[in-house]
Amino acid sequence: MSAGRVRTAVSAVVAFALLVGLWELAKAVLPDAGVSIGGTRVLPRTDDAAMPHVWTVLARLGEPEVAGAAAQRTVGEAVASGALFTLGLALGGLLIGGVLGALLALGMARSGLLERALLPWVVLSQTVPLIAIAPLVAGWGGKIAVFGQPWQPWASVMxxxxxxxxxxxxVGALRGLTSPRRADLELFRALACGWWTTLLRLRLPAAVPHLVPAVRLAAAAAVVGAIVAEISTGTRGGVGRLIIEYAQSATGDPSRMYTAILGAAVLGLVAAGAVGLLDLALRRYRGNVA
Structure with a gap:
C-alpha cells in the first residue's frame, strides 16, 4: 500500500474519531434542552432522547430486533441486510446514471450546439427536489410493464x-473530454485522425483525472438517492425503510434509529471507497490533467 493511501485511511479514521468526540463533547457541555435565544432554539437538544451516547448506539447493534421472536435477528444484522439491499439498488442506479451521463457528455463534447442546448437543462434538472420526483416515478412505474413483467418498486428506487x-x-466527463490542449488537438488533425480516433487516443485518457472524482461523487449521490427513494416510496428491504420503522419507535428507543442512520453513513463511505478500485485501474492516466 502506498504512503498516500495509508494517509487517506488514517485521515478517515481520525475524522470518524473526531466526529465521535464532538458528539460526546456536545452532550457533555450543552444543556439537555439545547440553547434558545429569543424563543428560537439555535442549538439542538442533547438529552438521550435526541442524542444518545455513541456506545449506546453501538450496543444496540447486538440486541435482538424483535424481542421474543421465534427467528431472532439482531439489529446489526437487520441494518447490514438493509444496507446490502440498498447498495445493490444504488449500484444499479450508478450504472444507469453513468451510462446516461457519459452519453450526454459525449454528445455535448461532439457538438457545441448540443452543449449549449442541453447543458442548462442538465444543470436545471438538479434543482428539482428529489422528494417531489420519487412519488411521480413510483406512480408512473405502476402503470407500465417491462417485457411483460410488472414494474417492481425496487426499479423505481433504481x-x-x-x-x-x-x-x-x-459534468465531469464533459470537462475531461474538452480538457486536451489545442496544440494536442491540432496535432491529431495534422495526422488526419478522425473524431473517434481522437476520442479514444486523446480525449478519453485526458478525461480520466476528471472522471474518477465525478464517479466517486456520483456513487455517494446514488446511495443518497436510493435511501431517499426508499423512504419516499415505502420500498421494503433497504436501509431507508429501516430508518422509517426505527423512527416510529424513536420515542422509546431513539438509539435504534441511529443504528440505521449509521448504516446509511457507512454505506455511502463504502460506495465512494469502491470507486478507488477504478482509480487504481486507471492510475496510469492520473497525471494527465491539461
Missing amino acids: VISSYLAFFPIA
Missing part, C-alpha cells in the same frame, strides 16, 4: 438513484 448519479458524471 431510477430515482440514477437521477442523482448522472449529473456529476455528465
